[in-house]
Amino acid sequence: MNTAVKIAGVEFKNPIITASGTFGFGQEYDRFYDISVLGGICTKGVTKEPRKGNASPRIAETPSGMLNSVGLQNPGVDTFVKDDMPFLERKDIVTIVNIAGSCEDDYVYVAEKVNETQAQMVEMNISCPNVKAGGMAFGIYPESVRKITERVKKVCKKPLIVKLSPNVADIAVNALAAQDGGADAVSLINTVTGMAIDRFSRKPVLANVTGGLSGPCVKPIALRMVSEVYRKVRIPIIGLGGIMSAADAIEFMIAGATAVQVGSANIFDPMAAFNIVNELTKEMKYCKISDVNDIIGSLILP
Amino acid sequence: MKDYLVRVTENKRVAEDLYELSFAPKVGKFEQMKCGQFLQLQVPGLLLRRPFCLYKFDAESVTVAYAVVGKGTKEMIGLKKGDEFKVTLPLGNGWTLEEKHKKIVLLGGGVGCAPLAYVPITYPNRDYYAFFGFGDKSKVAFESEMSENSRLTVITTDDGSYGEKGFPTEAFEKRLQEIQPDVLLACGPRPMLKAAARLALKYNLAAYASTEERMGCGVGACLVCACAVKQADGSVAMKRACADGPVFKLEDLVL
Numbered sequence A: 001m002n003t004a005v006k007i008a009g010v011e012f013k014n015p016i017i018t019a020s021g022t023f024g025f026g027q028e029y030d031r032f033y034d035i036s037v038l039g040g041i042c043t044k045g046v047t048k049e050p051r052k053g054n055a056s057p058r059i060a061e062t063p064s065g066m067l068n069s070v071g072l073q074n075p076g077v078d079t080f081v082k083d084d085m086p087f088l089e090r091k092d093i094v095t096i097v098n099i100a101g102s103c104e105d106d107y108v109y110v111a112e113k114v115n116e117t118q119a120q121m122v123e124m125n126i127s128c129p130n131v132k133a134g135g136m137a138f139g140i141y142p143e144s145v146r147k148i149t150e151r152v153k154k155v156c157k158k159p160l161i162v163k164l165s166p167n168v169a170d171i172a173v174n175a176l177a178a179q180d181g182g183a184d185a186v187s188l189i190n191t192v193t194g195m196a197i198d199r200f201s202r203k204p205v206l207a208n209v210t211g212g213l214s215g216p217c218v219k220p221i222a223l224r225m226v227s228e229v230y231r232k233v234r235i236p237i238i239g240l241g242g243i244m245s246a247a248d249a250i251e252f253m254i255a256g257a258t259a260v261q262v263g264s265a266n267i268f269d270p271m272a273a274f275n276i277v278n279e280l281t282k283e284m285k286y287c288k289i290s291d292v293n294d295i296i297g298s299l300i301l302p
Numbered sequence B: 001m002k003d004y005l006v007r008v009t010e011n012k013r014v015a016e017d018l019y020e021l022s023f024a025p026k027v028g029k030f031e032q033m034k035c036g037q038f039l040q041l042q043v044p045g046l047l048l049r050r051p052f053c054l055y056k057f058d059a060e061s062v063t064v065a066y067a068v069v070g071k072g073t074k075e076m077i078g079l080k081k082g083d084e085f086k087v088t089l090p091l092g093n094g095w096t097l098e099e100k101h102k103k104i105v106l107l108g109g110g111v112g113c114a115p116l117a118y119v120p121i122t123y124p125n126r127d128y129y130a131f132f133g134f135g136d137k138s139k140v141a142f143e144s145e146m147s148e149n150s151r152l153t154v155i156t157t158d159d160g161s162y163g164e165k166g167f168p169t170e171a172f173e174k175r176l177q178e179i180q181p182d183v184l185l186a187c188g189p190r191p192m193l194k195a196a197a198r199l200a201l202k203y204n205l206a207a208y209a210s211t212e213e214r215m216g217c218g219v220g221a222c223l224v225c226a227c228a229v230k231q232a233d234g235s236v237a238m239k240r241a242c243a244d245g246p247v248f249k250l251e252d253l254v255l
Helices: A077-089 A104-115 A141-153 A169-180 A218-229 A246-255 A264-268 A272-284 B071-076 B110-117 B143-148 B168-179 B190-202
Strands: A005-007 A008-011 A016-017 A041-042 A059-062 A065-068 A094-100 A121-125 A160-163 A186-188 A192-195 A212-213 A237-239 A259-262 B004-017 B018-025 B038-041 B048-055 B062-067 B083-093 B103-109 B125-133 B152-157 B183-187 B206-211 B226-230 B236-240 B245-249
Touching: A005 A094, A008 A016, A008 A094, A016 A272, A016 B083, A059 A212, A065 A259, A065 A264, A104 A141, A121 A141, A121 B103, A141 A160, A141 A169, A169 A186, A169 B236, A186 A218, A186 B143, A186 B183, A192 B048, A212 A218, A218 A237, A218 A246, A237 A246, A237 B038, A246 A272, A259 A272, A264 A272, B004 B062, B018 B245, B038 B062, B048 B071, B103 B110, B103 B168, B103 B190, B110 B125, B110 B183, B125 B143, B125 B168, B125 B206, B152 B168, B168 B190, B183 B190, B190 B206
Parallel strands: A016 A041, A016 A259, A041 A094, A094 A121, A121 A160, A160 A186, A186 A237, A237 A259, B103 B125, B103 B183, B125 B152, B183 B206
Antiparallel strands: A005 A008, A059 A065, A065 A212, A192 A212, B004 B018, B004 B083, B018 B062, B038 B048, B038 B083, B206 B245, B226 B236
């Protein structure tokens, strides 16, 4: 049975990657299980300067999901490279560094710093809904998606993944723009902008007022978008949005994803990604799949 | 820290809107825990786990006290003996007493008394003075457990319907000179922590507090439970209540 997949020349032993912002830089979950069992890890978003993030509360439970508004809190790329990257370099795992910024120059700066590490890939976050000019500004209009992709691709020595926002007119058009800009892959979807209200205080639950919705409630939206993007672009897709099980992962691959990211599930259960990796071959047997590559984009449309 | 499948051994009401839930590991034993640490409890049917401080604990059994405040805790009332769910424990840093801390004041408000009540079990052979505050008589709990392990336990209620009328901080200040404590441990609502911080400053008293924030992963990865904490250089950093806390130096907390 084969679970290995390849994206832009990078080999993953299985298609299960942990999603940015839900897995820190890996150390915390490595205390529960050896994270080398995962196909890959996508780090917490890293910016040029250290960021404090938003005020608390930063989380709210919603029906079948959650809202978060962390606001890109991170130690900055220099501290990340010095303190956090060495741990990941020691692990037999594909490391994808998620980069974010407030202007194009920030992204270029961070990408150049990541060049000096042994990270295998870079994921460019142009879709964070929780920070003003925190990236989503670049992710809304196709022309700005193409432009920033082009600039970062020029300096980035690692394969570049562009993470797309679902809060746009047509995600497939933006995926195409990323491809035109030179992206090696796209990942989708980032969180869906949402809100929770406390009816007693009549205030938003989140200090940031709005947040990003994730969890099983966004899975149908994400599946639809992966399927739409698959039919439009030729670069590989990494699918994410509410994946809780190996069965979910297989559905994303059928829709067109070459690999998937597990996000909120890690927050709901520290063993989630580990369990999904373990279930995968069992689920493949159950679905009569001998090679995961055979199902990528195998969706049968009426 | 580990994720355990556990089985409910008891779930009982101890006061108005206050319950104690006890559970045991389905297989094996719990690892070593320390007072002031916490756990993340999976409420059947809900996605986000709920954080609770350890109340009573040993290798075979853990008890948490929970106040019924929202959807998760309402759901927990329905847990019955034999029900199974997952729990991640132990999490966070817990209370640390130094050798020189011989006289210890425990200042608690409401369900916040729970993580204090077991400090004398973890750190025996010291003198404990507990000041526990509640809204009114119907909400009073933890009194007998605390009395057994302390030199003095004073219960206060906001309306005077039980014990002394007023706040636990007031009851403590009245006896402060007499006790001459070495350290103060506090857990409770924010106004109580603020009052405790004022006392600690006024009397130059070493003090620690356990914080509470809405939590995500509970293990330090998601950065959702950030709280503002003063640093040595005077700046304020967003620290993780789960992994850097929940116990911080009281003077460092931006309340």
